[in-house]
Amino acid sequence: MSDKKEPLKTPIRDLGKYVLTDRISTRFTSSNEATLQGIGDDASVACFHEALTVSAQKMSLEGVDFDLSYFPLKFIGYKTAVHAMGQVMAMNAVPVQLLVCTGVSQRFFLEDLDELFVGIEAAARLYGADVTAVDIQSSYTGLSLAVTAVGEGNAGLMTRRGGASDTDLICLSGSVGAAYMGLHLLQREKRIFNGETGKDRLPDLKGHEYILEQYLKPGLPGVLLENLRKDDIIPTSMCLLTNGLSHGILSIAKASGTGAKIYVNKIPIARECFEYAEANNNEPSPLVAALNGGDDFQMLLTLPLANYESLSKEYSLDIIGHICDASDGCTLITPDGKSIPLESPGM
Amino acid sequence: MSDKKEPLKTPIRDLGKYVLTDRISTRFTSSNEATLQGIGDDASVACFHEALTVSAQKMSLEGVDFDLSYFPLKFIGYKTAVHAMGQVMAMNAVPVQLLVCTGVSQRFFLEDLDELFVGIEAAARLYGADVTAVDIQSSYTGLSLAVTAVGEGNAGLMTRRGGASDTDLICLSGSVGAAYMGLHLLQREKRIFNGETGKDRLPDLKGHEYILEQYLKPGLPGVLLENLRKDDIIPTSMCLLTNGLSHGILSIAKASGTGAKIYVNKIPIARECFEYAEANNNEPSPLVAALNGGDDFQMLLTLPLANYESLSKEYSLDIIGHICDASDGCTLITPDGKSIPLESPGM
Numbered sequence: 271m272s273d274k275k276e277p278l279k280t281p282i283r284d285l286g287k288y289v290l291t292d293r294i295s296t297r298f299t300s301s302n303e304a305t306l307q308g309i310g311d312d313a314s315v316a317c318f319h320e321a322l323t324v325s326a327q328k329m330s331l332e333g334v335d336f337d338l339s340y341f342p343l344k345f346i347g348y349k350t351a352v353h354a355m356g357q358v359m360a361m362n363a364v365p366v367q368l369l370v371c372t373g374v375s376q377r378f379f380l381e382d383l384d385e386l387f388v389g390i391e392a393a394a395r396l397y398g399a400d401v402t403a404v405d406i407q408s409s410y411t412g413l414s415l416a417v418t419a420v421g422e423g424n425a426g427l428m429t430r431r432g433g434a435s436d437t438d439l440i441c442l443s444g445s446v447g448a449a450y451m452g453l454h455l456l457q458r459e460k461r462i463f464n465g466e467t468g469k470d471r472l473p474d475l476k477g478h479e480y481i482l483e484q485y486l487k488p489g490l491p492g493v494l495l496e497n498l499r500k501d502d503i504i505p506t507s508m509c510l511l512t513n514g515l516s517h518g519i520l521s522i523a524k525a526s527g528t529g530a531k532i533y534v535n536k537i538p539i540a541r542e543c544f545e546y547a548e549a550n551n552n553e554p555s556p557l558v559a560a561l562n563g564g565d566d567f568q569m570l571l572t573l574p575l576a577n578y579e580s581l582s583k584e585y586s587l588d589i590i591g592h593i594c595d596a597s598d599g600c601t602l603i604t605p606d607g608k609s610i611p612l613e614s615p616g617m
Numbered sequence: 618m619s620d621k622k623e624p625l626k627t628p629i630r631d632l633g634k635y636v637l638t639d640r641i642s643t644r645f646t647s648s649n650e651a652t653l654q655g656i657g658d659d660a661s662v663a664c665f666h667e668a669l670t671v672s673a674q675k676m677s678l679e680g681v682d683f684d685l686s687y688f689p690l691k692f693i694g695y696k697t698a699v700h701a702m703g704q705v706m707a708m709n710a711v712p713v714q715l716l717v718c719t720g721v722s723q724r725f726f727l728e729d730l731d732e733l734f735v736g737i738e739a740a741a742r743l744y745g746a747d748v749t750a751v752d753i754q755s756s757y758t759g760l761s762l763a764v765t766a767v768g769e770g771n772a773g774l775m776t777r778r779g780g781a782s783d784t785d786l787i788c789l790s791g792s793v794g795a796a797y798m799g800l801h802l803l804q805r806e807k808r809i810f811n812g813e814t815g816k817d818r819l820p821d822l823k824g825h826e827y828i829l830e831q832y833l834k835p836g837l838p839g840v841l842l843e844n845l846r847k848d849d850i851i852p853t854s855m856c857l858l859t860n861g862l863s864h865g866i867l868s869i870a871k872a873s874g875t876g877a878k879i880y881v882n883k884i885p886i887a888r889e890c891f892e893y894a895e896a897n898n899n900e901p902s903p904l905v906a907a908l909n910g911g912d913d914f915q916m917l918l919t920l921p922l923a924n925y926e927s928l929s930k931e932y933s934l935d936i937i938g939h940i941c942d943a944s945d946g947c948t949l950i951t952p953d954g955k956s957i958p959l960e961s962p963g964m
Contacts, residue, residue, distance in 0.1 A: 286963030306669065310872065311778050312707035312857050313673035315770060322653065323670040325767050326660035327750060329718035333757035360659035371676035371763060403674060410680035411758030416718060418674050418765040423662060431658050510659055525657065616635030 279379035290380070290406050294387050300400035304366050304422060307402070314367050314402035314420070322423035326357030332412030339463075340456045343382055345486040346415060347389030353512065354419035355397050356490045356567055360510040361430070362499070363423035367402040368394050371416045373409030386415070397492055427499060429508040429571070432525035438506050438572040438593040440522075440530060441581065443491035445538040445588075446515050447556050450563025451546045452478070452485025454554055480542040488567035494586060495569065503580075505571040514562040517614040518570040520600055529598040532591035532612065535605045561602075562614060626726035637727070637753050641734050647747035651713050651769060654749070661714050661749035661767070669770035673704030679759030686810075687803045690729055692833040693762060694736030700859065701766035702744050703837045703914055707857040708777070709846065710770035714749040715741050718763045720756030733762070744839055774846060776855040776918070779872035785853050785919040785940040787877060788928065790838035792885040792935075793862050794903050797910025798893045799825070799832025801901055827889040835914035841933060842916070850927075852918040861909040864961040865917040867947055873919075876945040879938035879959065882952050908949075909961060 282290060300308040307315035316323070330350040332338060355365040370390060374383060383406070394401050399419065459473040475482060498505070507526060511518045515537065523530045534557065543556040554563075572593055573581065581587055591603075600612040629637060647655040654662035663670070677697040679685060702712040717737060721730060730753070741748050746766065806820035822829060845852070854873060858865045862884065870877045881904065890903040901910075919940055920928065928934055938950075947959040 288963030306772075306775075307708070307777065312704040312855075313671045313710070313766075313768075315708060315710075315775065316670045316672075317668055317772070318665075318670060319668075321664055321666075321668075323663040323665060323767060324660045325663075325672065325714065325716055325750075325765065327674070327716040327718050327752070327763060327765050329676075329720060329752070329754070329761065329763045331720045331754065331756050331758070331761060334720065334755055357659040361654070361662060363660070363662075367672065369672055369674040369765065371674050373676060373678045373681065373761070403672075405674070405676070407676070407678065408681055409678050411678070414676065414678060414720070414761050416674060416676045416763035418672065418716065419660075420670060420672050420767065421660075425653075425664070428653075428662065430654065508659075616633030 279381045282374065282378050282380050282383060283376045285380065287406060290383065291404055294383065294406065295404050297387055297391055298401040298404070300402060302366050302398070302400050305400045305402060308400055309402060309404055314369055316367055316420060318422040320422050320424040322363065322425055322428065324358050324361045324363035324421045324423040325418060326354050327416060327418040328353040328357070329414065329416040331414055337460070338413065340460055341486065343385040344389035347386040348393045348487055350415050350417045351390045351393035352488060352490055352567065354417045355393065355399060356510040358419045358421035359490060359492060359495055360508050360569060361423055362427045362495065362505065362508065363421040365397055365399040365419045365421040367420040368399050369403035369418040370401060371405040373407050373414040375409050375413065397490060427504055429505045431507050431509050431522050434507040434522050434526035434528055434572040434593045436528060436593055436595055437575045439575060439578060439581065439589050440519070440532065440591040440593060441571050441573060441587045441589050442538060443494050443569040443587060445540045446511065446566045446568055447539045447543045447560035447563055448481045448484035449488060449565035450554065450559040451543050452481040453565070455481060455546065456485070478546065480540065481546055485565060488565065490567060491569050497585060503573065503577060505573055508569055508571040511566045511568045511570050513564045514614060515570065516561045516612045519612055520614050522570065522572065523600050526593070527596055529594040529596050530591060530600045531594050531603055533603045536588065536590040538588045626728045629721065629725050629727050629730060630723045632727065634753060637730065638751055641730065641753065642751050644734055644738055645748040645751070647749060649713050649745070649747050652747045652749060655747055656749060656751055661716055663714055663767060665769040667769050667771040669710065669772055669775065671705050671708045671710035671768045671770040672765060673701050674763060674765040675700040675704070676761065676763040678761055684807070685760065687807055688833065690732040691736035694733040695740045695834055697762050697764045698737045698740035699835060699837055699914065701764045702740065702746060703857040705766045705768035706837060706839060706842055707855050707916060708770055709774045709842065709852065709855060710768040712744055712746040712766045712768040714767040715746050716750035716765040716767070717748060718752040720754050720761040722756050722760070744837060774851055776852045778854050778856050778869050781854040781869050781873035781875055781919040781940045783875060783940055783942055784922045786922060786925060786928065786936050787866070787879065787938040787940060788918050788920060788934045788936050789885060790841050790916040790934060792887045793858065793913045793915055794886045794890045794907035794910055795828045795831035796835060796912035797901065797906040798890050799828040800912070802828060802893065803832070825893065827887065828893055832912060835912065837914060838916050844932065850920065850924060852920055855916055855918040858913045858915045858917050860911045861961060862917065863908045863959045866959055867961050869917065869919065870947050873940070874943055876941040876943050877938060877947045878941050878950055880950045883935065883937040885935045
């Protein structure tokens, strides 16, 4: 909701592709020992002693993954990088390098491009990855950003989606639903800003910092995963939640050839989600936001039942249900014991 | 120049993201032993015994990298994949996996999407890579495609841009300039198709197959590089030509801290380039197309002078000049012995 036309900014059309790329590239120096070649050559090079290379790519497009009227460029860079790194972490691997391609239109300013890369830099630093490739090109349409994370894995620790078995505990690395609430708030306030609704007041995001942060600047449970590895606890399956809890559960069950039971009253939903919905005529439902909202960036993982004792005490993990036989399907158990089939569009 | 509205096609808006992704994914099965995890999980996993992971990403955007009115979708997929793999090959590494993200608008048909992936499949098969990730999302603007190539490298064979030294021979894996001629022809015929020029005739691409193929469906010198490796010939530097010969020479010289001398009459330019220009009032100049046209996808490489004898006999390489001291700069030597500084925008 900010005015982009500031007079002191530098239009990128005044600079060439290579000048821009060189300028942005000076921001990044590699610090991982594994990075043998960073920015400045045809490709990035890494040497992984643990022998497995784990790679994932995320593309973010204007109007689909973000709305520039309320999504600051810094957070677009940050979140896209975090998404790619989270996918690598979901294999129980460690992100080491980030490769970045972006297409920007001529209406952009150099300072806007800097903001985008400030966010990428922040994400890379937070999770210990080097930015090893930067390619900036022009775009005739909207802003596009593609980030690839390349990480190091270990064959003995690898967690695939298809590894869950009957009786495994289903766990979450943190609460879900708040990211969708944040998006809902931003869309509501945009309509007010545009004069479509609420003509008697101005857009106001105050007091909603938590849900906004979960949507714009989500974190990854890198420390939790590291602690589990240190204690030789290897999830039987794992996936990054980017399309809601239901989609994650159904993905793991489908890949593992199992069913799953999730208990409604065990799903961690932040207090702020209920507060936001309550002040908004109970819209959206916090449970629906948790199940189908998406963008939570939590890890959904399964662990053998034998880990039950240590899990509930020593790790910041929520146990929300358990894997069951495929014939029982994937269901949500309500507090009064009813079974509802879990659903997600297209699954 | 084709009419996209065919009645029997399936609009992609009738299918969900996951149905589409599943459908496209069935096209790809992994065949490299190194690929431990392909499509279907959070990330791709590879095990490289040679210990180095070499990665590169290319993003292609509608209106910038391709014009849908004359660039068939199949070739967009093919060329983007080839670009990413070529960057990996330019480090003297071998591409093993391709990760694909694409954003398509609702006006697309399932058959269009299939075409895009037919091209990616063809490129992957031709150069021996597995497609290990497919992500399809909607786009509100144009078509976007990002492909990451992940390959296996060997520390002893790695060729960086910065490794050239004084007296090294400068070589090309094949002829340059034709890709730009192909683009020029397509743009000219598009103007005729649109009625902007040449109202007395219809668009005609016949007889120009060679220059069109160089632009739409360029090849990579994978076999040449493999033969050099087999014979223990390791280039001192190498880069993929995607922005013209001048840009490549200047990149290697800059990274190596050297100068370079290129002989005009040694630059391999295909007969078809001269034929096209001649029939077109000598526009564009074949030499300018070679130097600044871009998109040739040849390898530019340097080799020690000691390799001179074997090079000219056994490999399909053209020696076009040599590296010199930085103080001599980067120059083009004309047939009559004049020196012209090599230039490329932004370098």
